Amino acid sequence: MQMNANYTSLVAVGDSFTEGMSDLLPDGSYRGWADLLAGRMAAHTPGFRYANLAVRGKLIGQIVDEQVDVAAAMKPDVITLVGGLNDTLRPKVDMVRVRDLLTEAVEKLAPSCEQLVLMRSPGRNGPVMERFRPRMEELFTCIDDLAARHGAVVVDLYGAGVLGDQRLWDVDRLHLTAEGHRRVAEAVWQALGYEPGDDWRAPLPPAVRATWATRRVSDARFAKQHLVPWIGRRLTGRSSGDGRPPKRADLTPYDS
Template sequence: MQTHPTYSSLVAVGDSFTEGMSDLLPDGSYRGWADLLAGRMAARTPGFRYANLAVRGKLIGQIVDEQVDVAAAMDADVITLVGGLNDTLRPKCDMVRVRDLLTQAVERLAPSCGQLVLMRSPGRRGPVLERFRPRMEELFEVVDDLAERHGALVVDLYGAASLGDPRLWDVDRLHLTAEGHRRVAEAVWQRLGYQPEDTEWHLPMRATPPPGWAARRVADARFARQHLLPWIGRRLTGRSSGDGLPPKRGELLPYEGPA
C-alpha cells in the first residue's frame, strides 16, 4: 500500500527561482514552485507550516548571510536550498568562493532539518546557457558532492528535457513560466517520496511550429529593451532587483494559500 511521507513543515531558501518569478498572480504577486509544493503538502497534512525566505537577485553570499541561519532556526521537516546560479551569470565569478559558501550553507542547514533538498537548476536552451554552461555544471558538481556527504536529496532539473524548452521560459529568458514552475513542483514532490501526479513532467514538450523571423526579431528587441538593458544597468551600478525587498514569507506559519 502506498504511504505518503509525513512532512509537516517546509522552508524554502534562495533567489528569484524560489520566490516564484515569473509565475505571476492576478494581484501582481508571484506564486512559483515552492508555493505550489507547499499547497500540495498542506492538503495532505493538517497544520502544515510554510516559510519562503527567498528574495530575487540574491547571490550565494547574501543567501548565507540573510537566510541560512533564519531557516536553520525554524527546525523544519524539509528545507530546500537553491543558490549560486546568479553568481555563475556574473561576468566575473569566483567559483571557489561560491563552492565554499554553498558548503557553508549545507553544513548549517543539513543538521537543522529532517530533510535538506538541493537542486540542479534548469537551463533554457540558447546562447546564454552555452556561454555559462561550464560554470553551471561546475556548480552542479558541487551540489552533487554536498548532497552525498550530507544526506541531502538532489532534484535534477538541469537534466529534464522539458525544462530546457524556451516555451517554458518567460520573456525575460531567465525565469520559468507558470507551467515551468508546475513541473518543478512536481519534480520536488516526487523526489520527496510522494506519489506522482504527473509522470511525464520531465519529457520533451510536443513540437509546435517555431515563430517566424519577424516574430523572433520583435521578441529579441522587447527582451533587450525590457530586461537585458536594465539587467546590465544594475550590474554596472552594483544594484540588485531584490534590494530592499523582504523575504516572500518570512515566518513559518500554517499555509492556507499564496503569500
Template sequence: MEMHASYTSFVAVGDSFTEGMSDLMPDGSYRGWADLLAARLAARTPDFRYANLAVRGKLIGQIVDEQVAPAAAMRADVVTLVGGLNDALRPKVDMGRVRGLLTEAVEKLTPSCGRLVLMRSPGRNGPVMERFRPRMEELFAHIDQLAAQHGALVVDLYGAPVLGEPRMWDVDRLHLTAEGHRRVCEAVWQALGLPAENDWLAPLPPAPQPRWATRRVADARFARQHLVPWIGRRLTGRSSGDGRPAKRPELLPYETAPPTEQTPQP
C-alpha cells in the same frame, strides 16, 4: 525514499527561482513551485507550516548571511536550498568562493532539518547561456558532491530537456513560466518520496515555429526590456531584490499566512 512520507513543515531558501518569478498571479504577486509544493503538502497534513525566505537577485553570500540562520532555527522537516546561479551569471565571479559559501550553507542547514533538498537549476538553451554553461556545470558538480557528503537530495532540473524548451521560459528568458514551476513542484514532490501525480519530464506538444521576423522582433524587445537592465544592474552592483522582504518570513500555518503583496519587477 519512503513512499507516503509525511512532512509537517517546509522552508524554502534562495533567490528569484524559489520566490516564484515569473509565475504571476492576478493580484500581482508571484506564486512559483515552492508555494505550489507547500499547498500540496498542506493538503496531506493538518497544521502544516510553511516559510519562504527567498528574495529575487540574491547572491549566495546574501543567502548565507540573511536566510540560512533563520531557516536553520525553524527546524523544518524539509528545507530547499537553491543558490549560486546568480553569482555564476555575473561577468566576473570567484567560483571558489561560491563553492565555499554553498558548503557553509549546507553544513548549517543539514543538522537542523529532517531533509535538505538541493537542485541543479534548469538551464535555458541559447547563445547567452552557452557563455556561462561551464560555470553552471561547475556549480552543479559541487552540489552533487555536497549532497553525497551530507545525505541531501538533489533534484536534477538541469538534466531535464523539457525545461530547456523556450516555451518553458518567460519573456525575460531568466525565469520559468507557470508550467515550468508546476513541473519543478512535481519533481521535488517525487524526490521527497511522494506518489507521482504526473510526468514532469514529459515533452511539450509540438508547436509551429515562429517566423524569422517574429523571432527578431522578440529578440529586440527582450534586449531592450530585460537584457540591458539586467546587465546594468550587474555592472553597478544593484539587484532587483534590494530592500525587498521575503514574502513568507515566518514558519506559520499555510492557510493563515498569506504572502506579502509583491509588485512584479524582473
C-alpha cells in the same frame, strides 16, 4: 533513501527561482514552485507550516548571510536550498568562493532539518546559456558532492530536457513560466517520496517555428524590457532584490 512523505513543515531558501518569478498572479505577486509544493504538502498533512525566505537577485553570499541561519533556527522537516546560479551569470565570478559558501550553507542547514533538498537548476536552451554552462556544471558537481556527504536529496532539473524548452521560459529568458514552475513542484514532490501526480519530464508538443520577423520583435522586446535594465544593475552594483523583504518570513500554517 527512505522517505517520510508525511512532512509537517517546509522552509524554502534562495533567490528569484524560489520566490516564484515569473509565475505571476492576478494581484501582481508571484506564486512559483515552492508555493505550489507547500499547497500540496498542506493538503496532505493538516497543520502544515510553510516559510519562504527567498528574495530575487540574491547571490549565494547574501543567501548565507540573510537566510541560512534564519531557516536553520526554524528547524522544519524540509528545507529547500537553491542558490549560486546568480553568481555564475555574473561577468566575473570566484567559483571557489561560491563553492565554499554553498558548503557553509549545507553544513548549517542539513543538521537542522529532517530532509534537505538541493537542485541542479534548469537551463534554458540557447546560445547565451553556452557561455555560462561550464560554471553551472561546476556548481552542480559541488551540489552533488555536498548531497552525498550530507544526505540531501538532489532534484536534477538541469538533466530534464523539457525544462530547457524555450516555451517554458518567460519573456525575460531567466525565469520559468507557470507551467515550468508546476513541473518543478511536481519534481520536488516526487523526490520527497509522495505519490506522483504526472510525468514532469514529459516533452511538450512539437513547436511551430516562429517567423524571422516574430523572432526579431521578441529579441527587441527582450533587450528593451529585460537585458538593458539587467546590464544597468550590474554596472551600478544594484540588485532587483535590494530592500525587498522575504516572501514569507515566518514559519506559519499554510492557508492559501
